[in-house]
Amino acid sequence: MFQAVIFDMDGVLIDSEPLWHQAEQHILGGLGIDFNKPPLLQSTGLTTATVINHWYQHQPWPTLSPLQVHQQIIDFVASGVANSGEPKKGLLTLLADNKQRQLKMAVATNSPQLLLDTTLERLQIRHYFHALCHLELVKQGKPAPDIYLLAANKLGVKPEHCLVFEDSFAGVSAAKAAGMTVVAIPAEHEWQHSKFAIADYKIRCFSEFDWQQLC
Structure with a gap:
């Protein structure tokens, strides 16, 4: 079959989903994103760009570009996987x-x-x-x-x-x-x-x- x-x-x-959550909390949270404000987002399974664009649209930050934030999140997760992924x-x-x-x-x-x-x-x-x-x-x-x-x-x-x-x-x-x-x-x-x-x-x-x- x-x-x-x-x-x-x-x-x-x-088991990398906790790393994605940590990256979003650390990097997007550091930019002032309040994840408890609507419209809320269930980010599991979505592309990183989709998650970033969602929060940038509803809670725009003044400094880094979405592309720069995207790279920071990818680097954060990659480092975690390389060091402790199982x-x-x-x-x-x-x-x-x-x-x-x-x-x-x-x-x-x-x-x-x-x-x-x-x-x-x-x-x-x-x-x-x-x-x-x-x-x-x-x-x-x-x-x-x-x-x-x-x-x-x-x-x-x-x-x-x-x-x-x-x-x-x-x-x-x-x-x-x-x-x-x-x-x-x-x-x-x-x-x-x-x-x-x-x-x-x-x-x-x-x-x-x-x-x-x-x-």
Whole structure:
């Protein structure tokens, strides 16, 4: 049924979502952003540019440009990943199992290439992947399906034969829009949220995943 497996990166391959939160709080908060003022934003899964533009539109700051703020956030997260990034529970076992099953694998992330390279180097998992897709390769990031369609094209596999692992609603929406089967791995505080009902399956960690049950 499945010929390929595509992984989101942040919150899926690596537990980097806390770093993104810290970066936003430290850098945007330092510019005077009050995250409790409406319109509020659930930033998980969105591009960094989308998050910055949202707050700049509603609470503009007078000093740095959005592009400069974007680079500061990326550098903050990249430094954290390089120094202390760890693979998500069960990931390495699943990657090895997928390789044994001769499944093609790809990464499809809303992050830029710098963070993708930093993550793969930190976790030492680059050799598992046949295609690497990052935000700079597509016109629109998630929730648009572009990056998942690109990954499928690079793998030479039809979207309906791809299985995707995603932790965010934006990512799940993107993969479903691409016509793929999606396993959601929501953060614990979002586990019960009804929005993840659009996913085909839901697990708490890779250790819960079972190919036999799926097939």
